[in-house]
Amino acid sequence: MINDEPDARDLVAIALRSFRETILPLVPAEQRFTALMIANALATAERELAAGASAEPALAAAVGGLLGETGDLSTLAPRLCAAIGEGRFDDDEPQAALRRVLFDLTRARMAVSNPKLLAAGR
Structure with missing residues (x-):
């Protein structure tokens, strides 16, 4: 049987959580806006994957x-x-x-x- 876990949604969630907890606190102030845009893009992708094709x-x-x-x-x-x-x-x-x-x-x-x-x- 093929292992389907973690799926794309799980991977994006893990990446977002890791980014927010590990990378974001270390980002210099002059690069914070860019880092927050990356976090926002990952969060949007996570929501889109969560919504999936259901709606x-x-x-x-x-x-x-x-x-x-x-x-x-x-x-x-x-x-x-x-x-x-x-x-x-x-x-x-x-x-x-x-x-x-x-x-x-x-x-x-x-x-x-x-x-x-x-x-x-x-």
């Missing part, structure tokens, strides 16, 4: 429902943008459905990129 099928289904199509999110998102540009959601009812889906997409992205802001309810 994406539901988001793809919601976008596909608006478009009357099926597919993955990376395929459907540009089609949604084109449909918005074509005015397919200019009427009240389709616009309300579009807003709900855009809100869900934004929340999913915020959960990865800035969960503190999302938790604060801003």
Whole structure:
């Protein structure tokens, strides 16, 4: 049997923890900003790996429902943008459905990129 542990998420978590505990305290003040950016990038990658593909099928289904199509999110998102540009959601009812889906997409992205802001309810 192939050993799947640690997986990518575990490896990033270990790297982030090691960086914060061992490297960051030793970084000179003039390089602290860069070091904090590295820690932030690792934390974002960790959250993205944690979210994995779990939310994406539901988001793809919601976008596909608006478009009357099926597919993955990376395929459907540009089609949604084109449909918005074509005015397919200019009427009240389709616009309300579009807003709900855009809100869900934004929340999913915020959960990865800035969960503190999302938790604060801003």
